[in-house]
Amino acid sequence: MRIGRHMPTNSRLVKAAEMAQQIGCNAIQIFASNPTGWTPPADDLEGDALFASAAQACGLDPIVIHAPYLINLGSPDEVNWQKSIALLTWTLRRGARLGAKYVIFHTGSHRGSGVEAGIARIAQGITRVLSETPAEVMLLLENDVGAGNSLGGKFAQLAAVLDLLPEYQNRLGVCLDTAHLWGYGYDISSAETTLNVLQQFVDMIDPQRLKVIHLNDTEKALGSHRDVHARLGEGIIGEDGLRTLLQDPRIDHAAVLMETPIKTDENNKEDWEADIEQIARAKSLMCEQNAL
Template identity: 35%
Template sequence: MTRVGAHTSIAGGVPNAVDEQLEIGGNCGQIFSHSPQVWQDPNVGDDEAAEFRDLNDEHDLGPWVIHSSYLVNLCTPKDDLREKSVDSMQKEVDAAEKLDIPYVNVHLGAHTGAGVDGGLDNAASALDELSIPAGVTVLVESDAGSGTKLGGDFEHLAEVLDRSSQDLDVCLDTAHAFAAGYDLSTPEGVAETVTEFDETVGLDHLECVHLNDSKHACGTNKDEHAHIGEGEIGEDGMRAFLNHDELLDVPLVLETPTEDGKSFAWNVERVRELRDTE
């Protein structure tokens, strides 16, 4: 069975993310534990955590992912930002344990002058400061690669996994990878990209896919998502990606727009239409 869902809201309480997921036809998903634009504690109550866990068990939903704050920058050379980033990540992995969520997703961030090698070292050592609970894994997400942001090159992901003492895995974002120069718009491009990922990072480290089409061309480093099959990756690329033999069991989380009269529900259904096994 295809595990596909979307990033849903915890407004009104974490269990509401489950209700929204069910409404759109999803069976896995992603949340922010708090507003991603500010430094804030997750502050998940015991009762709502228990209700969230019970609802997932009842409806066979999962896995879920917590997406870390947008303010987190693991690559930073600035001590104060590093300290805030590590503190924020520690609270995210603790919240994940409380909610029985297996993954916390994070971007590496920008090296802002430390250089690629220095930024990767900063990220790995920052992650090493975390006390990650058993049953929780931090996923390093691929990036579109604009400016000094790291993670656009698969090699960056592999290096952080290698340099860190933590047991880390990876979340591949299709729109980000495409924007970073990995062509996913054709069956041949998808095959080449998956092979390169396997040879560089290892498919055994791929625990989640952010499935998004792209509003911009391959290699532009522009991160703007489109509806599945309706962006620059397109229907042929998305179909090839969704039906690649090595990717059939990886959970798919949508971060597609809600515009043009097309909701998360439309995109979830589109994924199921494009996957031949459905």
């Protein structure tokens, strides 16, 4: 398994790649644009190429892009749906320039139109996006905490989207977020319950389509439908279940990326020493011989 984390860039992409290597990562996730904005930045072909070269030099593979949160391919609103398609298309195109292997996105909400209609809408949107983007970048559907009318919390909903798009089997996969699993109500606190959850997943989705695991703890209750991440060891999921998940041979091909909050000092400066410990802790869960 490859291990990395979501890195802030602050418009300094090369520095982000170098820092990821310094804290023990061999994979990386970044945003390609403002995660809460519709308007992407102007193209910077030279800067993108420099990042791709730096990431390769730092041994970061895969490079993963997280799409903006505003994207909602399940929306029944035509304007919002078209804007979502345009922004996700742009994200995959920039991802190719950045050397990314995967772009991860939240499937969105049906906004009252119903689950079946929302899933059909997502599949239509994905078809538009993948037909207009580079083949080397794979699109990953991320599971959700299941609040309100959101889609993708149930494994069955993710499977339904994949099943509607057999022609894109090689370009469409899945990302599982541990905090989202917990928030939806999938109990991954112990070895026994985690194996049960994992079996539910592989019964519906080919485990080879799982490409990324977002490794996050949370302080929110099981089934709370709250999406709040915590650092490893500072939440309530517990290590037994996470260890079982990460060491299961059916999914040991997936990259593990942490999206945990970055600790800061009294001057609001990133405390990367704390993240070195977090990466080491994640490695200990993945493989016992790397234990602290």
